[in-house]
Amino acid sequence: MPLPTGYTVAIAQTALALLLAPGLVGLIRWLKARLQNRRGAPVWQPYLELRKLFAKEVVVSSNASWLFRAAPFVVFASTVAVAFLVPVLAVPLPFDSVGDLLVVVYLLLLGTFFLALAGLDPGSAFGGMGSSREMTVAALSEPTVALAIFALALGAGSTNLGQIVARTMADPAAAVSPGYLLAFGALFVVTLAENGRLPVDNPATHLELTMIHEAMILEYSGRYLALIEWSAWLKVLLFFSLLGNLFVPWGVATVLTWAALGWALATLLAKLVVLAVALAVFETRVAKLRLFRVPELLAVSFVLAVLAITVSFLVR
């Protein structure tokens, strides 16, 4: 069999991410259910949800503008673009020259921005409330993503995510340095915030007054809702890949052979499962924070990221 080229691998990696994302979220939900002594829906339930939503009719409020219809596509497209840039299976990939840390952050922000606008667009009260809360959270979490990964970039000498992974693989001792650990802490808290997980937001809540992400997409139905949900799940998988591959990079393929890619796939699945278990256990233990406490938590992660940078700056 001919060796795969970089472009093929990149496209395959993104397709894989899209395919795995619903399964990952299904796994998290199933684990939480089991931990809470329930049987829980099967792990592939999100796939069935997507199939159902794509078949359903779209109902759009008469107050909505073009933004309402465009937003799901923008969000989906930006998240898929991030999937091209995040090291999931192999480094270095040809798209790395286009994408580095800052591009990733901006793409994520683009999606968040449009989603927030879409929440405001139909003019419903809950949508506006969700959007304002989302912006509060995003204001502190987006810079933290940048800072936390920047701490790692200082060591690697470049903000290119592929290079960061390569550098950590070359120097294993750096993985336990305080800069890395602090950055991991910061990034973990940001993962919770960006993906609307406890303790920041409850993804399973039915109470509109406690919603952040759900409130913004309350008006969506049919294929629009399918696209938005799928992007949210893809985001979870991408953040997990970041957490796994930046801090524990062993397994990521550095040469494009079938054996290396197969091994990369296996380790990726393993890391995703481990992180899914960790998240499920964590969410079961922790209670949702009151809204005015959320900035405090995000400030903690921000400070951790700042500390990570200062510590890495010196030990360099």
Added chain:
Amino acid sequence: MDSAFGHLTVLGSSLVLLCGLTLLWRRGSAAHIGAFAAQSVALAATAGLIAVVTGSRELWVVAVILLGLKGILMPILLKRMDRRFGGPRELEPYVNTATSLVIGGLLVVLAYIVTWPILDVSRLPTRAGMPLAMGLIFVSLFVIISRKKALTQVIGFLALENGIALLAMLGTYGIPFIVEMGVFLDALMGFLVMQIVIYRIQETFESIDVEQLNRLSQ
């Protein structure tokens, strides 16, 4: 070996600093006392680590005293004080939590800038942690001036002393033994006197909210 030692001491120092930042994050005396106890234990562990690597017997004694005095005895006394004159569980600090944390982070960055010239002088493998110790000193100062409860101010002061001890340990592997003992004695005496004064405050003011201490204002 050297590099692992350096990394581990920096890890220990980071833990000590993070416990100090926890003083800015969590509210309520129980959380503060817990953070201080954890900080002292981390500090004792770092001292023990340095003692193991350098083979200094004096540092072992320092580590044991740190553990016993600041890790166990003082938190017990603080908890007892809190139970007697706890008052309301939380008092709003002068600066809110999120802003305090951001200021704390900036203070750590400031500490790095201030400590930069010192790092050139030292050739010890532990020198990378000195800015963190200085950061703890600055953060503790901020805790003292921005918190309203007298008990929290005392905990901030004890954290300040921890920061100075850490600085001495990382910079020169400790200070001469006699001096160290004198410092410990002073610290204990100072703490006991503060306890007595807080007791007096509780007696005369019926609360330990330092905002009430405003009769002398001219």
Added chain:
Amino acid sequence: MRLTYLALVGAPLAAALAAALVRPYLRGVGAAGALLSTLSLVAALRLAGQVLAGATPTWGPSEMMRVDALSALLAICVAFVAALAAWLGPGLGRDERYTPAQARRFRIFSSLFAFTMLIAVTANNVAIMWVAVEATTIASALLIPLHVSKASVEASWKYILIGSVGIALAFVGTVLGYFDYVHLAGERESALNWTSLMAAAPSMHPRVMALAFVFIVIGYGTKAGLAPMHTWLPDAHAEAPAPLSAMMSGVLLAVALYAIIRWKVVVDLTVGSTLPDRLLLVLGLASLAVAALSLIGQRQYKRLLAYSSIEHTGLMCVGLGLGPLGAFAALLHLVNHAVAKGMMFLLSGRILDRYHTTEMGEVSGLLRVMPVTGGLFAAGMLALAGLPPFGIFFSKLSLVRAGFATGHPWLMAFVLVLLLAAVIAMLAQINRMLYGAPPDGVRVGESNRWGLVPLALCAILLVAFGLGGFGAFQTLLDRAVAIVSR
């Protein structure tokens, strides 16, 4: 030599122990304490004599303690004011104001206070000096609320918290200095000795020592009452019982300045004197400005005296930043201020006993009610205001001359304006207190005549210093200045 030193520091320690061991309190213990404090003073004078004869007594393992001219000068000041407080403090005469328990507490802690201050000024090891200065905070903090009231408890809390924080910062500076020495010369028993630091100073790292000095000045400056770290001072000195205030204002501030001076001499050799001088000038001027502005509109006489202490400490700090001539002015000022402030606070104690109020508006007719007290009080105010023939006039004059000599004419003009404001404020207030009709219910006539004798002695000393002083004292002062401005 050793015996003299032991007498110097052992006497107050013995007095404290005696007061602690004897329960219930007996007046004999107070008398013993007073006699021991006189012994301490005599020992200090003897040590000064030995220093003048050319010796530099040392004591302790690796020469922990060392008495040179500067130490001897400070030791005399401390012992003198401590003796004043011991003779005029509670527990000696028939005092209804203080219970025996309070008198006992006073005797224990004031003697400990004197002991720790004497250790601080005679320590060669800068870490021992630090431990002693920290101990002074602890010893005095428990005495401030001798009469428990909301105001005194608040004052003692501010004192111990801000004082301890300041001392901790001074320790950071000490650690940094030790760090620099160790990385230069290796660890040694005598690494923290001032003499070792002086020897190694020219080869130490300037940036580290500059950082250390900043911490030292801020740290010990908090104890000295320099602005902006002075906020505890007016409260603590005003609420404490009069003898304690006398010791705190008179000599504790001087001891803190002494610590700064010791470090400055070392840092001057490493960094050059520009940075230390500038730092001291800035802080001194800030203190002067704060004090002068606060003196205007002050309503209580004890707080007035406390702010005056801040003013004088600021002046001394300015003097230290103006080279050798300024150092001479600062040290002369230090001695005069110790005597004057000690006397003033003790007199204010007598006024408080008679009038039962600390408000200046309610005190009037002092000259008629207590003629000698009032006269001495007026003399003390004139001395503090810097009028001739008192010694402070000459130290201020030397200060201004030093300022002009080092090329700071505008600075001196500013200083003079501030001093003028302070003088006017103080003299206006004292005028109101001295003259006028006495309020009702205030008994006329002096009580406790014998207690006035030491205070009159202080006034005579102030005039003597102004008129040229004693020859031996002048020589001692010159030697001390030589140490400071090496």
